[in-house]
Every structure is written in C-alpha cells, then in structure tokens.
Amino acid sequence: MPEFDDLRDEPFEPEVLSSEIAFAGAVWDVRDDRVRYGDGEIRRQYVAHTGAVAILALDADGRVLLIQQYRHPIRHRDWELPAGLLDVAGEEPVEAARRELAEEADLVAAHWEPLVSSWTTPGGNDEAIHVFLATGISTAPAAHAREDEEADIRVEWVPLDAAVRAVLDGRMRNGILSIGVLAAAQRLRDRG
Known part of the structure; x- marks a missing residue:
C-alpha cells in the first residue's frame, strides 16, 4: 500500500497575460485574469480576498x-x-x-x-x-x-x-x- 504522508497541494504559476479589476467592491474586488494555460489561454474571474x-x-x-x-x-x-x-x-x-x-x-x-x-x-x-x-x-x-x-x-x-x-x-x-x-x-x- 503506498504511503501518502507527503500528499500536498502543489504551487503552479502559469503566465498571467493580464489581470484587471472587473468590479471594485466595498470589501472585496472581482478580478478578471487572462492566463496562458497549456497551448491556449483561459480567462477566469474571481473574488480577490484579504484572507x-x-x-x-x-x-x-x-x-x-x-x-x-x-x-x-x-x-x-x-x-x-x-x-x-x-x-x-x-x-x-x-x-x-x-x-x-x-x-x-x-x-x-x-x-x-x-x-x-x-x-x-x-x-x-x-x-x-x-x-x-x-x-x-x-x-x-x-x-x-x-x-x-x-x-x-x-x-x-x-x-x-x-x-x-x-x-x-x-x-x-x-x-x-x-x-x-x-x-x-x-x-x-x-x-x-
């Protein structure tokens, strides 16, 4: 049976082609990123959070x-x-x-x-x-x-x-x- 003591999330940082604030909120902003991924490009929007x-x-x-x-x-x-x-x-x-x-x-x-x-x-x-x-x-x-x-x-x-x-x-x-x-x-x- 394999051991999984070292199982963990792995950092991965593809090239961010652009990152803009799509919405500036009172507490959080929504970011709109274009990212080079594999042979193409993806676009993702997400809440930028303070933690x-x-x-x-x-x-x-x-x-x-x-x-x-x-x-x-x-x-x-x-x-x-x-x-x-x-x-x-x-x-x-x-x-x-x-x-x-x-x-x-x-x-x-x-x-x-x-x-x-x-x-x-x-x-x-x-x-x-x-x-x-x-x-x-x-x-x-x-x-x-x-x-x-x-x-x-x-x-x-x-x-x-x-x-x-x-x-x-x-x-x-x-x-x-x-x-x-x-x-x-x-x-x-x-x-x-």
Whole structure:
C-alpha cells in the first residue's frame, strides 16, 4: 500500500497575460485574469480576498463556542465559528484571531495554536482562512460595540461531539465551522 504522508497541494504559476479589476467592491474586488494555460489561454474571474481567520474556542468542559448570525447571500442565520478578515495591515493571523474573538464574543484565550488552514472556494476566490484552537477562555475586559448583522449575534457553548454530529448530519453547513470542529475532534483524538 503506498504511503501518502507527503500528499500536498502543489504551487503552479502559469503566465498571467493580464489581470484587471472587473468590479471594485466595498470589501472585496472581482478580478478578471487572462492566463496562458497549456497551448491556449483561459480567462477566469474571481473574488480577490484579504484572507481571514477563525477561532475554535474550546472551554474546559469540551464545549466549542458557536455564533449564529444572518448571512444575506444564503438567506440563513447559520452557525459559525467566530471569524474575521485579515484586513489590518501587517497584523499576524493569530493577532487577528485574538482581535476577532474579543470583537465577536467578548472573550480572550490564554492559549493559541494553529488548527487547520483552508482555501474556502478556490474556484471562485483566493481566500485562505487560518483556523486557530483557543483554550483557557475567559471574559474580555470590555464588551465590543456591534452593528449590522453582528448586533444580534447569538452565542452558544456546544459540546464538541454535538457540533460534529450536526455537521455530519447536514444540520450545520458552514464550511469553516465544519473543518474547524472536525479538525478539533481529530486533534483531541490524536492527543488521546
């Protein structure tokens, strides 16, 4: 049986013949690229994304912090992990994660470790998200003012195994939440 320990995505950079902003948005732009590929040329449009972080906050009782908020593109109040954009110049992903946990849930964590990273939708955007495992959770010194969709965020501490079941049963379909809870469950299993 072959070993797959070195299985990984591979960088590949064909010649970009042109790259233009087709739409300049308030948060993200849409790029229109022409690329030399093989013996021909392809054209691709995609959302140029700043990148993001998400936090799998796990308390001493093995519960994961979930937030629920309205997401207009899907017309649902979906369950998510606290998350946010890498939109502060020079900010390291773990620092952005600390900031987002405080902003979205009024919490701080004593311990941080990388959990998993993912390209969310590589056929449609270039977003890379870095999910961190945060433990040693406590209340932040100050509450964060929220507006728009964040003003009515619902916060729940859910047993990790219940979150895993909800993902696998198709009751919670947020992709970042899915990879985060599944990765955390595996990480805890690996630690024994």
